[in-house]
């Protein structure tokens with residue numbers, strides 16, 4: 001089925017089964033490989049992107065559900081890698097292997113959009129769906145607090 | 154509008170910007186951080202090559218070729234730091250790229266080692282890495298000395314500038330001459346007291362790319378004409394493929410075909426390729442969906458009878474039988490037999506998967522004159538040899554491309570790359586590039602697991618409350634078709650426990666299993682550290698000792714252990730008088746030349762809900778070249794081991810692992826992650842130790858000991874989640 005998607009402000013036309021998860025359209029068809037596969041069952045968060053500003057697990061989002069909406073991936077979060085979350089991530093030194101970090105950053109950016117000054121509990125709730133095998137959790141928490149400051153909240 | 158049509162798909166190159174100029178070197182205010190590229194294996198190196206490790210460009214940029222892999226441990230940054238230290242060049246002038254594994258092979262192992270394992274990069278390899286930087290610096294000085302007609306001893310090399318008296322020139326100006334200099338004697342590397350760069354906090358080089366999605370992992374490889382494969386090996390390891398019905402899926406969209414791949418009998422060691430079926434399609438999701446619909450018949454073999462319960466029973470039986478003696482004080486058993494006060498306990502830990510976030514994958518492109526390989530290997534040399542072996546080719550025609558790894562943890566070494574054979578075989582048959590990606594379920598089921606382990610420890614306590622004799626019997630299930638871990642690892646950490654117990658008797662068993670195993674972050678110590686250190690608490694408490702003071706007393710002739718334990722005592726505020734439901738626990742374990750001690754604080758609700766509040770960790774790794782990076786590794790290793798100990802454990806039923814995705818097997822999540830406070834208690838001098846692994850092993854026993862303090866419940870097996878921790 002032919003569909004038009006808006007990804008990071010660019011329209012893409014794809015011809016694919018409508019139930020295909022958005023993740024694989026991004027990675028294999030369009031070539032935006034910053035969004036990662038970790039589990040395919042909505043349990044790790046590596047595939048987190050924004051659809052109309054909301055964080056979603058793209059491995060469990062049918063591509064057809066993204067038609068007519070704005071999809072933002074890590075590549076489109078900022079033009080110059082300077083979204084407050086990205087800046088804070090570098091200051092604090094969050095990533096290790098980095099594989100989970102696109103998802104972490106997208107979840108954190110969505111959290112701060114909704115709650116500019118999140119409580120510890122809100123951070124835990126918003127980020128509990130994003131696994132990090134390298135164990136960067138303490139720095140993720142610090143990074144979110146720093147990003148909140150950088151955004152002037 | 155960008156057109157993407159899967160059936161007429163073109164190769165689309167992502168072109169996200171490479172290193173920007175906004176990096177900040179936080180604690181080196183005068184310098185911007187050095188740069189790297191998101192595709193550092195393709196980056197052309199500018200300038201003149203001084204030696205295999207570095208080139209100097211006209212603008213003074215120094216490109217360092219890193220032979221190690223970057224799997225999160227900071228290896229790329231560590232190599233660049235050590236060379237920049239010796240070369241003496243501003244950090245902002247450094248650029249890092251991955252070295253070419255094929256070149257290494259062709260040029261007689263020019264980088265000495267092209268495998269990243271055992272926390273060895275800084276610990277054991279700093280002499281030759283720093284030596285490469287020192288050699289380049291001395292050759293630059295020699296080139297200047299010759300041009301200026303002065304002895305080399307009068308030339309200084311600092312921050313990219315050579316000087317002698319009033320004369321000066323940049324490294325770039327002398328690079329060509331230096332490349333031709335032969336030194337009669339290679340220089341010694343610097344002593345720690347002379348370091349200007351090492352020992353300071355430096356931001357990792359790859360951080361830009363790991364915050365904007367541009368870091369390229371093996372699974373991100375995209376090539377013109379590439380097809381994708383989803384594979385399924387027999388769920389019972391080493392089972393045989395009987396048949397499959399390719400007809401059933403041949404009309405599925407995008408499917409190229411279904412192929413059988415076969416284990417090669419008699420191959421041992423790294424080159425595993427188990428019987429499996431691969432479905433190839435024009436996208437991975439199409440391949441995976443078709444594979445799920447493919448009828449496959451397996452011959453599971455005898456291993457289909459094995460379960461966690463049967464393994465446990467086997468372990469118990471072996472603990473009652475004499476094993477191989479690894480230390481025997483003739484009086485140890487007698488003393489225990491005659492003692493009035495004996496402590497004895499059995500411990501057990503399950504198989505564990507590596508669960509790196511990037512599932513195992515490989516892309517191989519077989520062409521007439523060359524083969525290219527992109528794989529998340531920790532051992533590029535092995536990847537080349539494996540593919541050459543599979544295809545019957547000369548390794549010199551195989552080109553491996555080092556990619557960022559989405560975690561390694563010992564599982565992606567020489568033995569973790571069987572997937573590379575799958576991709577090589579498929580690419581050979583299909584005559585086009587093939588990317589094989591294992592689903593998470595496949596990644597867990599077919600991983601080379603950390604072996605299940607058990608031990609029985611027995612000690613007699615003397616009149617002073619300290620142990621007078623100890624007898625141990627350790628075992629694990631690591632004798633499999635590949636035998637990738639040495640049998641001596643079974644009781645590593647037990648037979649060499651640091652405590653001064655006068656009489657010691659140690660035995661071990663290695664038991665056979667159908668489960669392939671391999672190294673796993675802190676091999677041996679990651680299982681035995683728990684056993685030894687929970688038992689240490691049991692011995693201490695039986696003798697009426699405070700567990701931390703007991704450890705200090707029992708290591709009193711060992712300066713480095715004293716330094717670590719006393720620092721822990723000073724920093725952690727360890728207490729044994731907390732109210733019920735709250736507890737602190739300590740543990741100390743050495744591996745990879747490094748000692749790490751942990752103090753955990755937990756709370757356990759009456760209903761048995763565990764919370765790990767805080768872990769204080771003290772490490773002696775001799776020297777720290779980048780405290781910031783080392784601290785990341787402490788935090789990471791601590792979470793890694795806590796995750797296994799609390800939530801881990803593979804469950805085997807009918808010969809196969811059944812909890813193979815994150816619905817049935819959990820990792821530590823952010824809301825469970827403790828605060829981690831890191832300290833260094835460094836011996837310095839000649840002592841160097843590893844940093845990527847040692848902080849993990851003391852964490853599970855420290856938490857188990859804290860749970861005991863909080864609840865009175867002694868935990869002797871993991872995962873903790875299976876224990877009832879409720880108290881009244």
Ligand code: FES
Nearest residue numbers: 038039040045059
């Ligand atoms: S890949 Fe989507 S949540 Fe894991």
Ligand code: FES
Nearest residue numbers: 097098132133134
């Ligand atoms: S940084 Fe490696 S999984 Fe999170």
